Amino acid sequence: MKAAILPSLNSKWEIQEIQTPKPSPNQVLIKINASGLCYSDVHLTEGGIPFPLNFPLILGHEPAGEIVEVGESVTTRKKGDRVGVPFLQKTCGRCEWCLRGKRIFCEQQQGTGVALNGGHAEYMLAYEDATMLIPNEISYEQAAPIFCAGYTVYSGLRAADLKPHDRIAIVGIGGLGHLGIQYSKAAGFHTIAITHSKDKEEMAYSLGADLVVNNGNDLKLNGGADVILVTSNSYKPAIEAFQGLRPEGRWVLMGVSNEKLTIDPLSLALSRHQIIGSQQNSPEYLYEALDFVAKGKVKVMTETFSLENISEAYDKVANGKVRFRAVIHN
Amino acid sequence: MKAAILPSLNSKWEIQEIQTPKPSPNQVLIKINASGLCYSDVHLTEGGIPFPLNFPLILGHEPAGEIVEVGESVTTRKKGDRVGVPFLQKTCGRCEWCLRGKRIFCEQQQGTGVALNGGHAEYMLAYEDATMLIPNEISYEQAAPIFCAGYTVYSGLRAADLKPHDRIAIVGIGGLGHLGIQYSKAAGFHTIAITHSKDKEEMAYSLGADLVVNNGNDLKLNGGADVILVTSNSYKPAIEAFQGLRPEGRWVLMGVSNEKLTIDPLSLALSRHQIIGSQQNSPEYLYEALDFVAKGKVKVMTETFSLENISEAYDKVANGKVRFRAVIHN
Amino acid sequence: MKAAILPSLNSKWEIQEIQTPKPSPNQVLIKINASGLCYSDVHLTEGGIPFPLNFPLILGHEPAGEIVEVGESVTTRKKGDRVGVPFLQKTCGRCEWCLRGKRIFCEQQQGTGVALNGGHAEYMLAYEDATMLIPNEISYEQAAPIFCAGYTVYSGLRAADLKPHDRIAIVGIGGLGHLGIQYSKAAGFHTIAITHSKDKEEMAYSLGADLVVNNGNDLKLNGGADVILVTSNSYKPAIEAFQGLRPEGRWVLMGVSNEKLTIDPLSLALSRHQIIGSQQNSPEYLYEALDFVAKGKVKVMTETFSLENISEAYDKVANGKVRFRAVIHN
């Protein structure tokens, strides 16, 4: 099969012809149809995320495709199933967090496109119980970005402990943010985009935003927000946005970087604000994130590339030129 | 191996010598050391619970023992592991509830000692990912009853959405209830037993109850409770106990039977009461239920029987003569 | 002033000319513009609700109007303020529930139109701190029914601990239910009306329902609901609706009567259902209930009557002929 191989840290991805792998008893082999290329792929390639990588490595943690072969003890998946695979695939099964059923905190976790080969290839293995069925209403191209970007932003929304009548603001109108606006609207909330870009303002309205403001002060003058979803990994505008966070408001961080966060404690305590760290959470959220797409309430904006042209995709993602999710299409 | 076999509905259990089973790739073989005999076993034998049974069947959904063989694709368990198995073992993996990670609602679930052979035998198979490691501090005899009785009552406690300063009352001081008192105390709550039996009153105090009352009216006169845990399957005293439920109180049902529940709606609405149906919930609760035993804060009261004498155990359980959990010891 | 007087239990309301009352230091005098006539008024007149009444009594617990006089120590209200008054006005201030700030559970509470004269008159007194400002966007006629019907149904919605993606079904498309459909939609939920009336089916769709089903079985076949709001006080269809309640579903009771509720415990426990008693809760919910009207997302369907013709209104309400809220207009 053809695959995009990362030979070592900080090197270039290479398209190589390698042996198609065989599933172990509890794995399935997926013929990849679409594989999202996330900014994290750039980050991982450059060593910016402290995860141990197994080189040579195939990246890609937004894979979607059809099962073409199943291991001998597989009972819940079958040939022809349309599936995707989120980041978390395999854990130790023995630590406290595995025993508690909160496997995302397992320190020996093996992630798609990190410890295990990912989706930037013609085929990919996945553990049976890590795969998620894709609703028939969704194309692979629409499904793929939900397995990281959609899952992440919807988990962040759910982490905010939302109540009817809440007003939700999104900082960072990009790969995650353009989905955040749509999920917030799909879930019925008054939705506000925070951006100083005139260009993105129109985009935000077209995605369903009820209001677009320039910054936190502007947000405050326009009624504030009960929830701020921080989807970018540049924190300056997100910190400034605290100004527009209403009492008992929740500021949800899902875009991570190596910047430090510096917070004013007085306002935090007096307004009873909460800062909530979020990442992909329960499978329930992935299920719902896909379902909102299946119901036509959320639509990923994608740019597609062939596997052969994956370097072009990489460069556009690295330079922030993709609107908004790059998908490798086989 | 020797096993207690139920040939068909409403028949007698028979000790038979049968072939020791072999694990499939993702199963383990457990040498059973202790197997709790729960009143549900009687109920199942008599056809009182509407679950489809696979005859001839080995019952026993509180098994605990040592892994002696693992299937070829097993990675998270190994020979020598001390494990127990709760009721839920295998589900379809494809329905909405499986995809959401809430497999207990799968309509094709296969339960230990119901669709799959259980623990009343010398050996038992279990799916790798359904087994739970038992802390070293706990004997098999203490561990076994936690896999149903302890798990159920602790899930009920957790379902009540407890807050500091809550007062918790337990109706039904039996197999579940005697653990309920201890879990409530272990978690730090003011704990009240409701019983009209003088004999059980002393028992309840010795288990750590702060107060023992005769009934709901008595409860009301003594300050009431914020939570009532209904652990018996005879509802009359539990319904009467509503009188002592404070505003915003939660009445948690975990003992099920074929009796109907009849409730006063006016008081329900005016006092903002909640009636909460509960069963074994997340693995997190099983983990914590075991951990409280490991920490010495909860101790199961057991009567042990040999596998050969399992009929004696059955009769005592059927007649409510066991204080409080019968355990078959190999 | 003119007022509708109830001389004693089970008697007829009489329009009388009585002395306009004077506010005590912490009261305000309201010139009533609109006063909702709720089915509870019929119930109270007939002795069907066990609240102690002070005869001769002016009923009406949905009053809205303008403040025309304030007591000497009043600081937060002033002449000209547009206000309404919910049921709960005055409590003992000394019991546990008053000290906890949960005054609705005070056993000595004094309610509008029950212990204290209500809104079916030209003027009405109210305690300063019991009044709620009415947003300028709302007419008195639209505001009045929110102070009981709207407040009640929105509190029920909030009591259900809603999560994005929940599906909400409403049983009983009447005074409360027609608002329930609108609040559920305004809050962004997939909203289902349960009614076997062809006539109400169209109504429900016009109010914004996404789906109308005949009964619980029909609901089940159409995907079920995570929340069922029981707004009627005839429980048969509401109990039947349990069939369509999904796992972990919440069944919220807000319409109370003297019927008993009979529930199946097995399904309650296995599906982890919750039965939630609800009544008017925190002022926060009244605030939001009014705000959704102010934003144009909820519109009360009213029939108006003059104070002189209040008997006609009473008869129509008593016979269930009003669509959907009767308002006395001065």
Add this chain to the structure above:
Amino acid sequence: MKAAILPSLNSKWEIQEIQTPKPSPNQVLIKINASGLCYSDVHLTEGGIPFPLNFPLILGHEPAGEIVEVGESVTTRKKGDRVGVPFLQKTCGRCEWCLRGKRIFCEQQQGTGVALNGGHAEYMLAYEDATMLIPNEISYEQAAPIFCAGYTVYSGLRAADLKPHDRIAIVGIGGLGHLGIQYSKAAGFHTIAITHSKDKEEMAYSLGADLVVNNGNDLKLNGGADVILVTSNSYKPAIEAFQGLRPEGRWVLMGVSNEKLTIDPLSLALSRHQIIGSQQNSPEYLYEALDFVAKGKVKVMTETFSLENISEAYDKVANGKVRFRAVIHN
């Protein structure tokens, strides 16, 4: 009456003889028996908290005493009542937050000992509805510090959304922290004190701590904590303590200062940590904070001073020499 007067910012408190005030219709006059002197009094005197002060001012926001006179419209309090007054007394009653019943967020709030004269005097006025009855089991001296220190720390504990089996660590074993240890134990949690002082280690154990660790790394090695209560206003050890915060842990900030908080976002997101700003919250928490003292489960460590010697108390508090709450005793 005698009172400790602060003439202006950054000046010295002076004991003066001034006119005893008269209650307005909805106020009560309290003969102060005990008045806690909190570090905030120092902070306010020095201009370190940005609240507008009304000079000349009597500070003291932990007053406790007996009602000796009531205003003419007072109905819920009477002469002889034993009461205390928390910080929040009077708000505008008209803003969104007042209408929502969340008056602590009113921007025109008037606080005890800040906008309104406080407890460092022989008598003090308070609005009827701002007073809290003190249980008979508690002395005034024990009650007073609960109205700020106890209320604050218990609100912080409640803000952490506690679950059974949680482990709670307290950073800062001082005025708030010594109560935090006791409230955590009273509520049944495994309680850990974080301190590098040998002296405070013994103290923490004597207050009921299950474990004392030196710092966050030490905490991590000893099993970590699910909740960290930050009771000091020096954040260095509190930030370091993040190391010992378990996944899904909550870090509750209640001690405020002008230091900035600098946080690592990666660990926040990956561990799904929450940072929760907390201050005195619902009256329910004050009620429970007092009740735990009444039940003998929490005991304030106080040093008492006469009103004449309040300067001595001030100096000791300013220099951190009081163990742990200074109380002015009349």
